Amino acid sequence: MKNNNIIERLIMSIILSPDLDVERIDNLTGALGLLFRIVTSPEHEGIASRHFPLLVQAILTDPEGTAQRLINYQSQYWIDPEQDHRRLEPLRQAPITAKNLAQVLATISQVTGVQVINQ
Numbered sequence: 001m002k003n004n005n006i007i008e009r010l011i012m013s014i015i016l017s018p019d020l021d022v023e024r025i026d027n028l029t030g031a032l033g034l035l036f037r038i039v040t041s042p043e044h045e046g047i048a049s050r051h052f053p054l055l056v057q058a059i060l061t062d063p064e065g066t067a068q069r070l071i072n073y074q075s076q077y078w079i080d081p082e083q084d085h086r087r088l089e090p091l092r093q094a095p096i097t098a099k100n101l102a103q104v105l106a107t108i109s110q111v112t113g114v115q116v117i118n119q
Helices: 002-015 022-040 047-051 053-061 063-074 081-092 101-112
Strands: none
Touching: 002 022, 002 053, 002 063, 022 047, 022 063, 022 081, 022 101, 047 053, 047 101, 053 063, 063 101, 081 101
């Protein structure tokens, strides 16, 4: 139940942000949805924590602060929400397989800007 509360706090902080338009909110929550699908998938156990250790730790320890850093990243002028949408769309409903895992990880990284969490 505690993890659901963490996810709810993270997502609600993003959804309620006045700093993002609907498309950027959709892209960011979509990328996080992919991350959560990896985290909860038994066949992908440990992949999220290996590829995004600081992002996972930040979400668990400070979901609202992490949401704000993700919002700040998505708010940057050079972020192209249409390109992010094009990258995300085919992955949203597709199963995550060994064949597309690298693309899923790259998309999560691109949309969330995980490098900002490393700071």
